[in-house]
Each structure stands twice: as C-alpha cells, then as structure tokens.
Amino acid sequence: MVSVAPLLLLLISWVSLHSAEVCRGTHCHGGDTSDPRPCTGAHCPGSRSSRPPRQFNPNAQGKAASHHHAHSGSPSSSVQILRGTRVRLPEVLPAGCTDADCAALFRQFQASNDTRECRGIECRLPLRIRPKARAKSCAGEGCLSGSEESQLPPVHLSDRAAQFLGDFPELGYPSSELGSAPLGVQLTCDIKPGENEVPSEDALILHLQLAKGQEKLVEALRAQQAIIRDLQQKLADQQEALLSQQREILEQQRRMYEQMDVVKAQYGLLSDTVKQVSFQGLQGELQSYFESHLAGLQSQARSHLQKSYAVHKMDIDSKVMDVVGEAHFPQPLLGCPSPCGSEEYCDFQRDPPQCQKCTMCPPGFFLISQCSPTADRMCQDRDECLELPNVCGERVKCLNTPGGFRCLGVSEREAVMGLCGHDYFYNQELQECQACSDCDGEPITVPCTAVSDAVCGQLSESRLSGSWVAKVAVPPARTASANIFPGLQLNIRGKDSSDLLSNEAGQVTFLQHGLVWMDHNFAIKHSCRNFLQVGMRLNTSQEEEGQDISGVRIEQPDGKYFQGVSVSSGVEVEPNHTFTLLLKSPNQHCNQSKDLHVYDVAAPSLSLLWLSHDTGAVAMTAQMSVLAHYQTSYRPTFRLSSVSDPYMITLTHDNRGVRFTESGVVKFVLQQALYSMGHTCIREGFSLIAYTNRNGTGQEAMQAFKTGVNYRDTSITLSGAVNVNSGDTLGFEIMSPSQCNLRYFGDNTGISMLSLIWIPSAVSSALTATVSRTGLPFGAVRNKPLLFQQISPDTPQVHLARSGEPNARKNFIFHEKGTANIALNLKLIHSCNIVKLTLQRPADQGRQAGPVAQQVSGSMPEGSEWASIGLRASFPVQNGTALYVTLDCIRGRVNQITHEGGTNISILWVAV
Structure with a gap:
C-alpha cells in the first residue's frame, strides 16, 4: 500500500503530458479533441504509439445499467504494468465491422471515456439531467453537421482517475463481471433525481471526511471509556483499602480502650494494695514500739501513781493505742475521757482520743473482725x-x-x-x-x-411535687472555658439545698426519679453575627455527650439593646442524670469580653418543678418535621422522640396534634427556629397560637407574639398550661404577614421541639387569664401592677381576686399547699430603653415581700409596630399565698398594652 500513491501520481502526470500534445492531420476527428487543425505526427489516430481505443461491449453496458451504473466507468480493455513494461492487448473490432476504418467510424457515435468535455460532478450525473456541451468550432472533413450532432446518443463519461485505476488491477478493483467484490473507493454515478442528489463534489468529499471523523471520534470515546473504567476500578480499590485501614484503626482503638480499662483496674488494685501494705507496716512499727517501751512505761506508772494498771494486750489486726507524753517523761493515756457506748470504739488516732461510731461494712465487703471498745470493725472486699x-x-x-x-x-x-x-x-x-x-x-x-x-431512709411517697430555684451566671472571659463557638456552659448557682438534686461545678445532678419541668429567663445584649443560642442539655452518663432538650435563638439586633428570652423543657429524669445550660454561637466572631452583656435580674432566673411518678404524670417530647418554607400560616407536624406512657399520649392521624386519653392538665412549651425575609415581617411580626380541639370544635388556649426581623435567624416560643378532657387534642399554628416569607429550621439542638407533661386532674389544676380592658398602665410607668380578667372557670386551689375583695383583679390567691408554675406573655407598644416584668409576692405567713421571677427586654426594633416580653417560673405556695405582676419602664413610656391576642397568663398548681 505504500508504493501505490506515488505510482498513481506518475501515471496521471504521464497521461496529462501526452494528452497535451496537439493532434495534427486530416485524420484527427471524433470526440477526443475539438482542434480542427490537420493531424500530423505520431499522436494521430491510428498510430501505433497512440492510446488503444476503448471497445464497445453491449453486454457490459447492460450489466452496468442493471447495477445503477456502478461500474460504467470501468474499461473493457485492461492495461497491465509488469516490471515497468506496457503490454498492448489485441484490438477487438465491433460487431459488423471488418477493418479499422469501420471501427473508427463506429467510435464516433459511441460514448467516449475522455472526461475533457465534462468536468467535476457533471461527469457523475445521469445522462438525462447532464448539461449539454457547448458547440465548438470545427473545420475539416471530420466535423459533423448540426443535425448529425443532435442525433448523437447520450454519452456516459467516467472520471479519468477512476478510468486509470480500472486499467491497473493492482490499484483499482476487479470487474464485477468476474464475480469479485469491489475494493477501495468506488465513485458511483447512479444518482436518481429527487433522492440523493449531491450538490457538488466538495459535499461528497466533506461527507467522506465526516464519516472518517466520526469513526475517529468513536474510537476516541471508546478509549476514554476504557480509561474511565480503569480509573473507576482503581478508585474502588483505593476505597476498599481505605475502609480496611479504617477497620484496622477502629480495632486498634478498641484494643487500646480495653488496655486502658485494664490499666485503670490494675492501678486501683495497686493503690488499694499500697494502702493496705502501708497500714500493716504502720501497725508493725507501732507494735514494736509498744513492746520495746512497755516495761519502762509500766514501772514509771507504778512509781508515780502507786497503782498497777493492767495493760490490755492488743490483737495484731486491731488498731494500737497511741502513747503520748513528754520526750524524756512519756505519760501513757490508756483510754478515752468517757466510756464509749454500744457500736462505738475509742479512736486512739485522734488527739485526744475520742469515741467513734463503728464502721459498717459497705456493700461488696464481708466482715473479718467485730467492733470492740478499742478497735473498729474490719472488712475485706x-x-x-x-x-x-x-x-x-x-x-x-x-x-x-x-x-x-x-x-x-x-x-x-x-x-x-x-x-x-x-x-x-x-x-x-x-x-x-x-x-x-x-x-x-x-x-x-x-x-x-x-x-x-x-x-x-424514711418513706417519701407522700411528697408529690417540689421546686428549686437558682441564679445563672456567665463565666468570666479570662477563663479558658469561655469559648462560645463550641458551647459555653453557664454556671448554675443554687443557694437552697435539696434532697431532690445536688448543685456542683455549675451543673445540676438529680438524685431521685421523676419528671422535671425547667424554666430559664435570660436577658442579654450582644452584637454577634447571625445569632446566639441558649439551650438545655441532659446527660445520662459522664461518657456520653448529652442530649439537647431545648434551645432558643437570639437574633443579631440592628442596634445594641437587651433581648429577653425564656427557655423551657419537660423531661423524665433518673438518679445521676445531670442538667446544664449552654450558650452557643455559630461562628467564632463573638467575643465575650466586649460583645456580651448579661442583665443581672433581681430574682432567680432558673426554676425547676419536680413531679413524682406517684402523681401519674406522663412526659412527652416531639421533634417538628420541618419541610419547605411557608407563608401566612404554618401548622407544624410532629415526630415523637420519647413518651413515658404511649397509651395516655398519642399523636393524631395527621401528626399535627397531640391526643390525650384521660382528662387532666397539660403543661407545654413549643420552640421553633425560623428565618424571615420581607419588610412586612418587621412591621407586623409573628404569632404562635395553641388550640384545643374538643369534639371537632377548636378553641384558642394561649398565644405568644414575636417581633419580626428581616434576613435574620430567630425563634418563637410559647409556654402555658391548659385543661384537657378525654379525647381532646392540642395543636399549634404560626401566623405571619401575607408578604413575609419564612423558612423554618430544625436540628438536634432542641430549636424545633415540643415538650409537654400531662398531670391527672386529681392532683392538679390550671387557671388562665388576660389583662383587663380597663386600668391598664400607660405613660411613664414605674412599678405599676397589671390588672387581669379571668378566662377559665374557677378552681378550688387558685382564683383571681374578685370585685369587693382586697386587691381585686390584681392578686392571684392560692387556697391549698402545693407547687405552682406561671407562664406570662405580654404584647405592648413602648418607647422604653428597658422594660421590666416582675412577678411579686407580698409578705404572708412570715415571708418577706420580694420578686419571685423577673424578665427584662430592651427598646423596640426600628420599624416594628409591636413588642413582647414574658417570663416563666416555678415556686412553692401555701394556703393564702398571693401573687401579682408589675411593669416598669425605664427612660421612656408605655403607649399601649393589648388585651386580645398575645397577652395572657397561665397558672399550674400541683399538690405537694
């Protein structure tokens, strides 16, 4: 194949040179040339050196026509090149001709294979659509008349290159007449009108190039696919190797933990052994000292006291009395100042010796020796x-x-x-x-x-409830643990000691089983990016990280002012469970020393309500199923996280409400984090409403208002207590302005959580009220009490003072001993720099008057129409305890307090 192209080029150049010569003489005629001059020379027709004429073969033409002229350009006489010699084949005369002159005349009327009269694609077109040749000037005998030219049959000219390829079998292809398949490139002229007409020769060449390009592209794609398969295989092998390495690392970590446990155990045993060995060595030294000086001590005692003292011989395993005295004149001390009673022994280790109670063998130990007047009881593990x-x-x-x-x-x-x-x-x-x-x-x-x-200990089943309060402080900024980004633990400082819990290291450890309701009032001024989040965490063991049971986000304000939030949660606890308060930031920008200012309220900010299992209370926590973002109204769906009694509390069929099996009182809190977009959010704000549905009729129970923000992360929360009957459901809805877009968020940090505790009606009651339409404080308000109007029916345990009673519509009076919990929401318009809402208790039954709980809020955000403030607290009450609420405005005035939605108070009472 390498030598074919040069040979073909030489052949074409040789033909073009010979055909360029002018044929001269009287015998130059026919379709080969249009020169009318006489033909002279060796190139005239009939010469031996001239090109042999093409033979007319009717059968070949018929076969070519049947194949759509596929081989119409193939010559009937072949020219073979063997070792550089051209061999001329014998000439075949046409049918009916006996000499060369007849054959020459016949060739004038047959199709010529010379392509000089047609050029380009015209030679490929069918005869019926091929353009006719222009008339050429002709002189001489060989020229035909116009009538004769018009009677000539249509000719079919093949391409000259195809003609010469056909002359050489090594370069072309065998004739189809011999039964061989065509090889190489074939040029076909069997184009039918209207089907596959080719506009030009360049289009044919472009088509061939595109076909080759497609083949190359397919080959390149196949090569890339093979490379991709190899890369995928290598990636799978690497992933398998990485997984095996991770398994090995985990196995090594497990072995290391086991070794650490063994080391810890061995260290404990070693420390115990060292203690025992040191104690035995001390006993041996004391006994040797006693034996060496016993005789001298006895003689000195006889000489000074003139009396013999019986020296009690000590057992080896018992403790030895300590002998004290002067350096040169030791005086023995043979007993305690007073005789010890039963289950007591004289401890000679103390100075002077004292009677101590005999030690009881702890669990897991057995007795070796009993307690004696001079030695304690001995136990062994x-x-x-x-x-x-x-x-x-x-x-x-x-x-x-x-x-x-x-x-x-x-x-x-x-x-x-x-x-x-x-x-x-x-x-x-x-x-x-x-x-x-x-x-x-x-x-x-x-x-x-x-x-x-x-x-x-003594039986304490009679106690059904209890409360505990404490103050909360932020650690100083200079401490190493003061880092808000991963989570800063707030210090819980409780003054009152309780057998329900212990307060150490800034956290609370529960000591008894039960259900606990926790409230935390928090006021802070910050300029941290995005938001701050205050939450509650419950740890079931020291090794686990803990579970976030509640969380509220405090948005970044446009100006620096105090923001008050309340965080609540209800959960079931067991002994050794620990409770902590955390303050978080989503980034490291928040600097505690400069940006955080916590308002120190006058009353305790953290309060706990403990309920015994004997009350029959049931606790439930549910996570909000957050979907896309909503507009105007949003009814959240819930997913149960935990419930202590699934028979008493279940979700509705659409998971949008909580159904109760028996009548009782429900203490609930819902906290939902959201992101608001739109200026109408700032002006109108959001409302969270709790509904109770009884026999298909819904009724609003509680409502809380939240000031709107634009392009900020914030939270809205609602807490209250409501009476429910058997079959009632509790549902929630968040209302927002029509042109305010909200996106609701939820994760495992408690920011989208519903917590509630159901308490039977036999040991609990609830009361709800709203502010009165008349007598509301406005203007410059300084510690003015709020007047209320009761909404729920009266209960035997608590009621609002009526007209004619002292402090009418002001005091809430309790008539039975127990534990109370209050949740208050207030919606107002003001221009105050700081607003204080305080729950006051007057002096009663020997107790001093003072605040029970307090919450602080700052100035209203610019562009907002309403503001809100609220507080929550738990505390013990007696028969005759009274409570009232005061409002205080610093540097400003109160313009309006709404008496409709957004302002309410709920009081829960539980028997003690």
Whole structure:
C-alpha cells in the first residue's frame, strides 16, 4: 500500500503530458479533441504509439445499467504494468465491422471515456439531467453537421482517475463481471433525481471526511471509556483499602480502650494494695514500739501513781493505742475521757482520743473482725470473679473491683439487661457492677434495680411535687472555658439545698426519679453575627455527650439593646442524670469580653418543678418535621422522640396534634427556629397560637407574639398550661404577614421541639387569664401592677381576686399547699430603653415581700409596630399565698398594652 500513491501520481502526470500534445492531420476527428487543425505526427489516430481505443461491449453496458451504473466507468480493455513494461492487448473490432476504418467510424457515435468535455460532478450525473456541451468550432472533413450532432446518443463519461485505476488491477478493483467484490473507493454515478442528489463534489468529499471523523471520534470515546473504567476500578480499590485501614484503626482503638480499662483496674488494685501494705507496716512499727517501751512505761506508772494498771494486750489486726507524753517523761493515756457506748470504739488516732461510731461494712465487703471498745470493725472486699467464675460469661474477662466487679468489653446495654445479676446494679458512672445497699434494717425507699442502687431512709411517697430555684451566671472571659463557638456552659448557682438534686461545678445532678419541668429567663445584649443560642442539655452518663432538650435563638439586633428570652423543657429524669445550660454561637466572631452583656435580674432566673411518678404524670417530647418554607400560616407536624406512657399520649392521624386519653392538665412549651425575609415581617411580626380541639370544635388556649426581623435567624416560643378532657387534642399554628416569607429550621439542638407533661386532674389544676380592658398602665410607668380578667372557670386551689375583695383583679390567691408554675406573655407598644416584668409576692405567713421571677427586654426594633416580653417560673405556695405582676419602664413610656391576642397568663398548681 505504500508504493501505490506515488505510482498513481506518475501515471496521471504521464497521461496529462501526452494528452497535451496537439493532434495534427486530416485524420484527427471524433470526440477526443475539438482542434480542427490537420493531424500530423505520431499522436494521430491510428498510430501505433497512440492510446488503444476503448471497445464497445453491449453486454457490459447492460450489466452496468442493471447495477445503477456502478461500474460504467470501468474499461473493457485492461492495461497491465509488469516490471515497468506496457503490454498492448489485441484490438477487438465491433460487431459488423471488418477493418479499422469501420471501427473508427463506429467510435464516433459511441460514448467516449475522455472526461475533457465534462468536468467535476457533471461527469457523475445521469445522462438525462447532464448539461449539454457547448458547440465548438470545427473545420475539416471530420466535423459533423448540426443535425448529425443532435442525433448523437447520450454519452456516459467516467472520471479519468477512476478510468486509470480500472486499467491497473493492482490499484483499482476487479470487474464485477468476474464475480469479485469491489475494493477501495468506488465513485458511483447512479444518482436518481429527487433522492440523493449531491450538490457538488466538495459535499461528497466533506461527507467522506465526516464519516472518517466520526469513526475517529468513536474510537476516541471508546478509549476514554476504557480509561474511565480503569480509573473507576482503581478508585474502588483505593476505597476498599481505605475502609480496611479504617477497620484496622477502629480495632486498634478498641484494643487500646480495653488496655486502658485494664490499666485503670490494675492501678486501683495497686493503690488499694499500697494502702493496705502501708497500714500493716504502720501497725508493725507501732507494735514494736509498744513492746520495746512497755516495761519502762509500766514501772514509771507504778512509781508515780502507786497503782498497777493492767495493760490490755492488743490483737495484731486491731488498731494500737497511741502513747503520748513528754520526750524524756512519756505519760501513757490508756483510754478515752468517757466510756464509749454500744457500736462505738475509742479512736486512739485522734488527739485526744475520742469515741467513734463503728464502721459498717459497705456493700461488696464481708466482715473479718467485730467492733470492740478499742478497735473498729474490719472488712475485706469480696472477689466476685473467684466466687462466681462465670459471672461475666465464658468469653468475657472478669476484673474484681472494690465493692463490685467489671466485665471487660461488655456494653452498657448488655449490663442494663441484667448481666450484673442479683443484688448488683450497673453503675453508669464507674461502668462496673456494684453491690446493692442492704440498708441494714432501715426502710428501703427505692429498691435496687439493674441500673440504680437502693435508696435507704424514711418513706417519701407522700411528697408529690417540689421546686428549686437558682441564679445563672456567665463565666468570666479570662477563663479558658469561655469559648462560645463550641458551647459555653453557664454556671448554675443554687443557694437552697435539696434532697431532690445536688448543685456542683455549675451543673445540676438529680438524685431521685421523676419528671422535671425547667424554666430559664435570660436577658442579654450582644452584637454577634447571625445569632446566639441558649439551650438545655441532659446527660445520662459522664461518657456520653448529652442530649439537647431545648434551645432558643437570639437574633443579631440592628442596634445594641437587651433581648429577653425564656427557655423551657419537660423531661423524665433518673438518679445521676445531670442538667446544664449552654450558650452557643455559630461562628467564632463573638467575643465575650466586649460583645456580651448579661442583665443581672433581681430574682432567680432558673426554676425547676419536680413531679413524682406517684402523681401519674406522663412526659412527652416531639421533634417538628420541618419541610419547605411557608407563608401566612404554618401548622407544624410532629415526630415523637420519647413518651413515658404511649397509651395516655398519642399523636393524631395527621401528626399535627397531640391526643390525650384521660382528662387532666397539660403543661407545654413549643420552640421553633425560623428565618424571615420581607419588610412586612418587621412591621407586623409573628404569632404562635395553641388550640384545643374538643369534639371537632377548636378553641384558642394561649398565644405568644414575636417581633419580626428581616434576613435574620430567630425563634418563637410559647409556654402555658391548659385543661384537657378525654379525647381532646392540642395543636399549634404560626401566623405571619401575607408578604413575609419564612423558612423554618430544625436540628438536634432542641430549636424545633415540643415538650409537654400531662398531670391527672386529681392532683392538679390550671387557671388562665388576660389583662383587663380597663386600668391598664400607660405613660411613664414605674412599678405599676397589671390588672387581669379571668378566662377559665374557677378552681378550688387558685382564683383571681374578685370585685369587693382586697386587691381585686390584681392578686392571684392560692387556697391549698402545693407547687405552682406561671407562664406570662405580654404584647405592648413602648418607647422604653428597658422594660421590666416582675412577678411579686407580698409578705404572708412570715415571708418577706420580694420578686419571685423577673424578665427584662430592651427598646423596640426600628420599624416594628409591636413588642413582647414574658417570663416563666416555678415556686412553692401555701394556703393564702398571693401573687401579682408589675411593669416598669425605664427612660421612656408605655403607649399601649393589648388585651386580645398575645397577652395572657397561665397558672399550674400541683399538690405537694
């Protein structure tokens, strides 16, 4: 194939040179030339060196026509090149001709293969649409007349290149007459009108180039697909290797944790051994000292006191009396100043010796020696791993610990299922099995369970509720833990001690089972980007990070002013559960030392309401199912997170409400984070409404108002108490302006959460009221009380003072001892720099008058029409306790307080 192209070029150039010569003489005629001059020379027709004429073959023409002229340009006589020699084949005369002159005359009327009369694509067109040749000037005998020219049959001219390729079998293709398939490039002239007409020769060439380009493109795409498959295979191999490495890392971490547990256990055993060895060494030294000086002490005692003292010989395992005296004149002290009673011994380790109560052997220890007047009781740890070889199973290693044992590699879930066995419980703090307390004859308040120890003491089932309050402070900015971006823990500082909980290290640890309702009033001024978030977190164990049970976002204000928010939550707790308050920021821009200013309210800001399980109360928490963004009104759907009794509290069929099986009082809080867009949001704000549906009739129970913001993250929250009957449902709806677009958010930080506690009517009651239409304070308001109008029916436990009674429409009076919770929402228009809302308690039954709870809010945002402020608190009440609410405006005036939606108060009472 390499030598074909040069040979073809040489052949075409040779033909063009010979055909360029002028044919001269009288015998130059026919279709080969249009020169009328006489033909002379070697190139005249009939010469031996001239090109052999084409033979007329009727059969060949018929076959070509049947194949759409596919081979009309193939020559009937072949020219072969063998080793550079041209061989002339014998000439074949046409039918009916006997000499060369006849053949020459016949060739004048047959189709000529010379393409000089037609050029380009014209030679490819059919004869019926091929343009006719122009008339040429002709002189001589060989010229035909016009009538003769018109009678000539149509000719079919083949391309000259195809003609020469046909002459050379090595370059062209065999004739179809021989039965061979065409090879190489074929030029066809069988174009039918109206079907596949080719406008020009360039279009044909372009079509061939496009076909080749498509083949190359397909080949390139196939190569790229192969490369992509190789890359995908390599990526899969790398991912598999990465997964295997991660599995190895996790396995190494697990082994490391096991080794750390073993090291901790060994360290505990070592410390106990060191203590025992040091104690035994001290006993040996004291005994040797006593034996060496015993004789001298006895003689000195006889000489000075003139009396023999019986020296009591001590047992080796008992404690030795301490002998004190001067350096050169020691004086023995052989007993305590007064004789010790039963279950007491004389402790000679103290100076002077004192009587101490005998130590009781703790759970998991057994008695070695009884308590004596001179020695305490001796106890030794039980080795559960030796006494019970299969306590942890055959494949789990057992490790003995003081007072218990540990099963290495056992998860907390397996231990909770009862792995520790009888008389043992799983200590979540130590992550080991501990022996249950036997109470030693005392009454058992709470029995030992699989996860908690027994509680000894007097029975306290009679107490149904309790409360606890504390102040909350922000840690100073100079401390290392004062970083708001990951979460800053607020310090809880409670003054009152309680057997319900303990307050240490700024957090609350619960000591008893029950249900807890928590309220926190928080006022802050900040300029942090986006928002600040204050929330509540409950930790079930020290190892876990904890669960966020509530959260409220405080938006970034346009100007620096105080913003007051209230955070609430209801949850079921167990002993050793810890409760903390957190302050978060979504970025690191917030600098506590410059940007945060917390308002120090006069009353405690954190309050807790504890309910015993004996009340029959049920707690539920649900997460809001946040979808797209809504307009004007939004009814959230809920997804249950936890419920202590699913029979009493269930969701409705559309998950938009909560259904109650029995009548009672419901204490609820709903918190929803949102992002608002539109100036109408600032002017009109948002409203969150709680509805109770009874027998298909809805009634508004509570409503809270939130000042609108534009392009800000914020939250709206509503808390209250309402009476429900069997079959009633509780639903919620958020109302917004028509041209205000809202996007609702939700995550696991408690910002979109519903918490509620249902309490039976036998031990609880609720009262709701709104502000009175008359007597509302306005103008320059300084500690003026608010007047209310009761909405709900009267209850035996609490009521609003009526007309004719002292402090009518002002005081809420309780008639039975218990624990109360108040939620207050106030919607107003003001120009105050600071607004204070305070819940006051007058002096009664020996108690001083003072604030129970207080909340602070700043100036109204620019462009807003209404503002809001609210507070929540829990506190104990007695028979005759009275409460009232005061409003205080600093540097400004109060213009209006609405008495319709957005202003209300709910009071919950629970028996103590």
